[in-house]
Amino acid sequence: MQGETISRDFPxxxxxxxxxxxxxxxxxCILQDIQARYGYLPREDLERVAEKLGIPLIQIxxxxxxxxxxxxxxxxxxxxxxxxxxxxxxxxAERVLSKIKRDLDIDVDETTKDMNFTLKxxxxxxxxxxxxxxxxxxxxxxxxxxxxxESVLKKYSTKMKE
Amino acid sequence: xxxxLNGIKVQVEDDWTLxxxxxxxxxxxxxxxxxxxLSPYGACxxxxxxxxxxxxxxxxxxxxxxxxxxxxxxxxxxxxxxxRKLLVELLIARCPTSKVLQDLASAxxxxxxxxxxxxxxxxxxxLCVRMCEEQMDAxxxxxxxxxxxxxxxxxxxxxxxxxxxxGACIYICPACLLRCQGPEPPSVLCSGCLNFSPPCVDQxxxxxxxxxPCVACLKDKGExxxxxxxx
Numbered sequence: 001m002q003g004e005t006i007s008r009d010f011p012x013x014x015x016x017x018x019x020x021x022x023x024x025x026x027x028x029c030i031l032q033d034i035q036a037r038y039g040y041l042p043r044e045d046l047e048r049v050a051e052k053l054g055i056p057l058i059q060i061x062x063x064x065x066x067x068x069x070x071x072x073x074x075x076x077x078x079x080x081x082x083x084x085x086x087x088x089x090x091x092x093a094e095r096v097l098s099k100i101k102r103d104l105d106i107d108v109d110e111t112t113k114d115m116n117f118t119l120k121x122x123x124x125x126x127x128x129x130x131x132x133x134x135x136x137x138x139x140x141x142x143x144x145x146x147x148x149x150e151s152v153l154k155k156y157s158t159k160m161k162e
Numbered sequence: 163x164x165x166x167l168n169g170i171k172v173q174v175e176d177d178w179t180l181x182x183x184x185x186x187x188x189x190x191x192x193x194x195x196x197x198x199x200l201s202p203y204g205a206c207x208x209x210x211x212x213x214x215x216x217x218x219x220x221x222x223x224x225x226x227x228x229x230x231x232x233x234x235x236x237x238x239x240x241x242x243x244x245x246r247k248l249l250v251e252l253l254i255a256r257c258p259t260s261k262v263l264q265d266l267a268s269a270x271x272x273x274x275x276x277x278x279x280x281x282x283x284x285x286x287x288x289l290c291v292r293m294c295e296e297q298m299d300a301x302x303x304x305x306x307x308x309x310x311x312x313x314x315x316x317x318x319x320x321x322x323x324x325x326x327x328x329g330a331c332i333y334i335c336p337a338c339l340l341r342c343q344g345p346e347p348p349s350v351l352c353s354g355c356l357n358f359s360p361p362c363v364d365q366x367x368x369x370x371x372x373x374x375p376c377v378a379c380l381k382d383k384g385e386x387x388x389x390x391x392x393x
Contacts, residue, residue: 023337043318046317056301056304056320056324057317057322057324058301058302058303058304058316058317058324059301059304059315060186060316060317061306062304062305062306065306065308066306066307066308097309
């Protein structure tokens with residue numbers, strides 16, 4: 001589950017590693033499973049994986065930083081992706097992004113203090129006709145502007161409290 | 163196995179690379195990320211040579227390219243020299259404080275850097291990474307991130323338990339060795355060691371001059387080479 005408070009759960013990590021037969025060829029699959037479980041890759045877990053698979057920690061760190069799908073920092077409950085593709089850009093995606101940044105008081109690739117939102121940018125979501133698009137947890141919010149984005153964000157921040 | 167090296171037919175061993183062959187026959191190919199004690203990496207691409215003939219010729223990194231029977235290799239053709247100079251220019255623009263790069267530029271007769279200087283302290287040649295892994299058996303440092311953000315560091319940017327602070331990475335680093343003017347040089351290109359009246363040998367048909375440094379051929383814009391070296 002995302003946003004779960006982490007206590008070092010090595011049996012769970014060991015189970016994931018065991019699932020792939022403790023083979024280093026499956027490093028990416030193992031990292032994906034850890035990411036799916038905790039929402040990010042905790043440092044202690046990567047050290048455990050390195051130890052179990054017998055590969056240098058730097059190699060795992062290289063892989064974890066190479067792929068955009070992996071995150072080394074805890075992610076918030078909701079992931080906001082602001083499209084900055086050409087079509088969205090000309091329709092004012094920058095303004096929407098700076099509005100979100102200001103409202104949540106975070107920068108791109110950062111998470112709010114209450115662990116509710118993680119802000120990301122993306123180059124195209126493939127729905128240019130709806131631009132500017134803001135995607136939150138896989139749901140597309142089209143034709144965004146600075147006023148609309150405020151109400152959308154409000155919806156998600158109240159949802160979490162309930 | 164027999165290959166043609168700069169127009170001369172030479173015998174080579176099956177498991178050699180083109181660089182091995184060139185070195186064995188005394189042809190000096192400039193290298194940067196290559197080191198005898200480490201596995202070849204092909205990152206700096208300074209060791210490029212031209213193989214094949216005419217339209218089918220192509221540039222390959224000699225440190226990685228294995229010898230093939232009957233292959234025609236040209237280590238200092240116009241195309242190779244031009245590409246090599248461009249590479250050194252780009253490397254110097256990235257890291258103008260490196261002595262190793264400035265020496266290479268002087269040897270190749272580079273008089274101008276056409277790119278904006280970045281004053282980066284790393285050229286990502288990977289020598290330190292391979293040194294740490296292969297010779298020191300520590301595996302403490304490696305490449306992190308990708309693209310323009312790619313850099314060399316320890317896991318999580320903290321002191322690694324694997325690191326014994328042996329200093330081998332600094333020893334082998336071509337960028338850590340500063341040029342004479344120190345860390346804040348007055349100009350991007352030093353040119354202090356550039357030899358403006360170099361020796362030269364006569365050119366014969368298909369045979370090229372490969373004296374080190376072969377600045378004469380570079381100075382007259384390859385005019386001699388055009389006359390002598392057959393394309």
